[in-house]
Amino acid sequence: MRQNPLRTLFAQKKLALNGWASIGNSFLAEVVADCGYDAVTVDLQHGLFSIESAVPMLQAISTTNAAPLVRCSENSLGEINKLLDAGAYGVICPLINSKEDAERFVRACHYSPRGGRSYGPARGVLYGGKDYFEHANRTVLTLAMIETRQGLAAVEDILSVPDLDGIFIGPSDLAIELGLTPDSWSDDKVDQAIKHLITVSHARGKYVGIFCGSVEMAERMKAYGVDMLTPGTDVQLLRAETSRRIGILRG
Structure with a gap:
């Protein structure tokens, strides 16, 4: 089965950079992925598109x-199964608030006896290889x-x-939950969390990824030792570079 580069980088203790595709367009997703990211996440939670576009x-x-990674829209076995069958090599699941939530999520991502994923990875086999079933549980x-x-x-x-x-x-x-505005990543309460x-x-040998809304935040998170960081969505980066160029030309 094709290796998951994020697992390789984690074993080597190297930072992974993750792109974020929130516009439901395959060409744009390809352009983002071709920029040099180690992974790109297709966002079904906040992206304005359905699984057919994913x-x-x-x-x-x-x-x-x-x-190819995905953020599913919810902790749903049906949706997660389809996304994995479509060739996703990793799943980010939103709103995991308890051990029970995590158990349900993990079960959806693994074949028996480690989970309850149903077999039918039509495109997963095309991307991962003919031995997909034998290695999927250890690769995704x-x-x-x-x-x-x-x-x-409940994180522990x-x-x-x-x-x-x-x-x-x-x-x-997390900032909103702590009574702050969404861009309050540098506030001490969010920073400590x-x-x-x-x-x-x-401490448990687990992987840590994080979304960063700015280069300044990404640099701090890199210094904190996260394993994967996302330096903004396709929309944010498109707006930032467009605004920068317009600003230069308008003087």
Whole structure:
């Protein structure tokens, strides 16, 4: 089976950079993936498109060296199964608030006896290889989003779930939960929460990813030792570069 580069980088203790595809267009997803990211996540939670659009986006990402990841819209076995069958090599699941949530998520991502995933990876076999079934459980990356007070409080129980590879921190929702605005990543309450999540995860040998809304935040998270960071969505980067060029030309 094709290797998951995120697992390789984690074993080598090297940072992975993750692109974020929130516009439902396969060509744009391919362009993002071709920029040099180690992975690109197709976002079904906040992306304004359905699973029908996600499949050609995964196909487009697969033409590059970036690993195709997804953020599912919810903790749903049916949706997660379809996305994995379509060739996703990792799943970020939003709103994991308890050990039970994490167990349900992990079960959806693994074949028996480690889970309850149904067999039928039509495109997964095309991308991963003919021995997909034998290695999928050890190749697909499972990351639980921690973005609420409940998830923050229960993180150690969540991390105790067998076969959960790690967490993905949602700093904007976490800031809102802590009574702040979504862009308050540098506030001490959010900063301490993020450092706590990184510390407890790494103490268990678990993976830590995080979304960063700015280069400044990404640099701080890199210094904190996260394993994967996302330096903005396709929309954010498109707006930023467009605004920068217009600003230069308008003087």
